[in-house]
Amino acid sequence: MENRSPSLREKVKQLRRTFLDKLPGTLSEARRLCDLLVRVPSDSNTLDDLYRTFHSIKGTGASFGLMEISAEGAGGEQLVLQLQGLEAGARGPQLAGMLPGLEARIVRMEELLKLARSQDEGGPAETPSFNLSENPQKIVSKRVFICDDDELQAETLAAQLSCFGYGVSIFTNPDSMRAALMVAPPDAVIMDIVFPGGVNGTDVVANLQREMRVPPPVVFISSRRDFEPRLRAVQAGGEAYFTKPVKAIELVEVLDSLTLGQEPEPFRVLVVDDEPEVAAYHSFILEQVGMTTRLLHEPSTILEELSEFKPDLVLMDMYMPTCTGRDLSRLIRQVPEFISLPIVFLSSETNKVKQVSALRVGAEGFLTKPIQPEDLISAVAIRAERMRTLRSLMVRDSLTGLFNHTFMSQFLDTALAGVKRESGRLCFAMIDVDHFKSVNDTHGHPAGDQVLVALARLLQQRLRHSDMVGRYGGEEFAVILQDVGVEEARTIIDNLRADFAKVRFSAGDREFSCSFSAGIAGFPAFAQADLIRESADQALYRAKKSGRNQVQVA
Amino acid sequence: MKILVVDDDAMAGEMTGAVLEDAGHAVVMAENGIEAMEKLNENPDVALVVSDMNMPMVSGIDLFRDLREQGLDIPFILLTGDDPGPLKAQEPRLDDCLTKDFTLDTSLIAAIDAVLARRG
Numbered sequence: 001m002e003n004r005s006p007s008l009r010e011k012v013k014q015l016r017r018t019f020l021d022k023l024p025g026t027l028s029e030a031r032r033l034c035d036l037l038v039r040v041p042s043d044s045n046t047l048d049d050l051y052r053t054f055h056s057i058k059g060t061g062a063s064f065g066l067m068e069i070s071a072e073g074a075g076g077e078q079l080v081l082q083l084q085g086l087e088a089g090a091r092g093p094q095l096a097g098m099l100p101g102l103e104a105r106i107v108r109m110e111e112l113l114k115l116a117r118s119q120d121e122g123g124p125a126e127t128p129s130f131n132l133s134e135n136p137q138k139i140v141s142k143r144v145f146i147c148d149d150d151e152l153q154a155e156t157l158a159a160q161l162s163c164f165g166y167g168v169s170i171f172t173n174p175d176s177m178r179a180a181l182m183v184a185p186p187d188a189v190i191m192d193i194v195f196p197g198g199v200n201g202t203d204v205v206a207n208l209q210r211e212m213r214v215p216p217p218v219v220f221i222s223s224r225r226d227f228e229p230r231l232r233a234v235q236a237g238g239e240a241y242f243t244k245p246v247k248a249i250e251l252v253e254v255l256d257s258l259t260l261g262q263e264p265e266p267f268r269v270l271v272v273d274d275e276p277e278v279a280a281y282h283s284f285i286l287e288q289v290g291m292t293t294r295l296l297h298e299p300s301t302i303l304e305e306l307s308e309f310k311p312d313l314v315l316m317d318m319y320m321p322t323c324t325g326r327d328l329s330r331l332i333r334q335v336p337e338f339i340s341l342p343i344v345f346l347s348s349e350t351n352k353v354k355q356v357s358a359l360r361v362g363a364e365g366f367l368t369k370p371i372q373p374e375d376l377i378s379a380v381a382i383r384a385e386r387m388r389t390l391r392s393l394m395v396r397d398s399l400t401g402l403f404n405h406t407f408m409s410q411f412l413d414t415a416l417a418g419v420k421r422e423s424g425r426l427c428f429a430m431i432d433v434d435h436f437k438s439v440n441d442t443h444g445h446p447a448g449d450q451v452l453v454a455l456a457r458l459l460q461q462r463l464r465h466s467d468m469v470g471r472y473g474g475e476e477f478a479v480i481l482q483d484v485g486v487e488e489a490r491t492i493i494d495n496l497r498a499d500f501a502k503v504r505f506s507a508g509d510r511e512f513s514c515s516f517s518a519g520i521a522g523f524p525a526f527a528q529a530d531l532i533r534e535s536a537d538q539a540l541y542r543a544k545k546s547g548r549n550q551v552q553v554a
Numbered sequence: 555m556k557i558l559v560v561d562d563d564a565m566a567g568e569m570t571g572a573v574l575e576d577a578g579h580a581v582v583m584a585e586n587g588i589e590a591m592e593k594l595n596e597n598p599d600v601a602l603v604v605s606d607m608n609m610p611m612v613s614g615i616d617l618f619r620d621l622r623e624q625g626l627d628i629p630f631i632l633l634t635g636d637d638p639g640p641l642k643a644q645e646p647r648l649d650d651c652l653t654k655d656f657t658l659d660t661s662l663i664a665a666i667d668a669v670l671a672r673r674g
Binding site: 007008011012015018019022048052055056058059060062063064065067074210211 | 563564565566568569570572573576585606608610634635653654655656658659
């Protein structure tokens with residue numbers, strides 16, 4: 001090394017620093033792949049990606065003299081190799097045993113990274129950095145870069161996207177975007193193709209794909225409609241291609257699918273066992289693979305626990321001092337809300353007759369203790385997944401994917417019971433698209449559907465996770481806002497109203513916009529579910545009478 | 555001399571490139587086997603290939619075999635994160651196979667000199 005020329009030494013130092021800067025991203029990618037693998041252990045592509053990730057850390061780490069990091073990478077690579085050697089079906093069971101090993105290597109590399117940095121700097125390990133992406137104050141959940149030399153067009157698009165909850169930064173030249181991207185990659189990039197001076201957007205993106213280990217998804221926009229730029233866009237790794245003028249709704253749909261769904265809600269499992277250690281052990285196994293669990297040792301509080309925790313599945317000990325699992329599951333099944341909740345028994349019972357009798361009262365499955373961690377995980381995951389699919393089919397509206405009328409009514413009843421008990425607050429808002437019939441008549445039903453889907457998406461994106469959004473029928477939507485007073489609810493819904501009015505729709509060559517009216521009623525002013533619904537409906541009627549495009553409170 | 559460096563890992567490729575440039579060579583980069591072929595067609599004056607072994611789709615050894623199949627007898631040095639022994643055994647026609655490590659600036663340059671001397 002001492003023989004190296006000054007310029008090479010400097011270059012190597014720089015590269016090594018870049019490698020270290022990128023390592024956290026690489027390691028979080030490794031984590032993401034591990035998670036993915038837990039969900040689909042048989043997926044060879046994920047396994048290949050994980051192998052390459054560790055392999056590259058091993059190789060490149062060694063190139064920069066980071067031998068310890070390289071060794072950890074090699075360790076990870078070995079573990080993945082073992083998995084690759086197995087039949088696809090046999091990987092799941094092995095995986096559970098290997099995960100802690102993989103995780104330990106990743107953690108160790110993070111420590112080594114800090115150490116290496118502090119040695120490089122000759123100072124403190126923590127260098128001040130700009131954490132653009134970790135600002136806790138930020139309300140906007142998804143960040144998007146638009147790179148277009150036509151600033152006006154970019155701003156119009158940005159305004160539309162921000163209505164759907166995207167935080168947009170505009171760059172008029174690719175170099176400035178590239179610089180910002182290296183500091184804090186956004187969730188997606190929208191890239192123009194033709195720039196002044198012969199710069200080509202597809203080349204810029206192709207280079208990014210080379211430079212970054214995990215490049216953000218890219219959507220190309222261009223006024224060219226022919227084959228050649230489309231081909232180049234695909235070759236550069238573009239996820240989608242839109243011709244200008246870009247329809248914001250369609251773009252949002254693609255951005256949603258690109259940026260959502262990376263982190264599905266973890267499965268929620270209620271573990272019922274009178275022995276705390278046993279319950280803790282089972283919950284530990286499930287939490288290891290990312291599920292959320294809650295423990296219950298005292299069966300008498302199970303109904304409250306079910307309403308509050310809303311599990312996807314109950315894992316229950318067969319024999320408990322106060323009552324048997326059989327009785328408890330029959331009790332649960334008698335509550336209409338929980339009639340389809342999967343219940344899995346866990347017991348040292350090996351007697352087939354008794355197992356069958358447990359299944360007869362509606363248990364989904366019967367697992368025998370002691371159980372292998374991987375068997376427990378797959379038994380729970382398969383049933384919880386199926387439950388989620390079924391439930392979403394039963395309670396969702398087919399056009400918008402929102403909850404349907406029946407579900408919303410039920411939910412209002414349940415939620416109201418909850419806030420009464422805790423003397424909390426709750427608001428119910430009815431939302432109705434203004435002049436919807438004339439949209440259908442003037443622009444056709446596909447345009448009308450476009451409006452409904454856009455409103456559904458807007459509501460879903462901008463409201464909190466705890467707020468329930470449903471399609472009540474026709475062009476009518478309902479929102480249940482939990483733990484919010486009527487004035488606050490009015491502000492929230494009114495902001496949505498203002499943003500929805502800004503969204504431009506297109507039908508053929510024509511553009512149009514829409515508005516909605518809303519009526520809100522809340523607890524405690526109205527104490528019964530029927531009364532709340534009725535009052536909200538009357539408030540909505542007043543909003544319509546007073547000229548539409550407004551929010552009224554009952 | 556003009557050298558083609560093939561590596562899917564941009565950092566590793568840059569590193570190799572830096573070593574070669576420092577030794578006075580001109581470097582052309584490719585990030586996969588297909589791009590390597592293109593670069594070779596565009597740059598007929600490339601006199602040597604240094605390629606990573608482990609790349610998606612087309613591995614370093616596949617690339618080497620493709621080149622030979624096409625009748626291109628260009629000197630080819632394979633870099634690997636693993637022990638080079640088995641790879642050399644697997645493909646004895648390789649001009650050389652080296653382990654990626656921090657001594658690349660001496661080992662790679664020495665290997666290139668040796669290959670060129672052998673080939674005359």
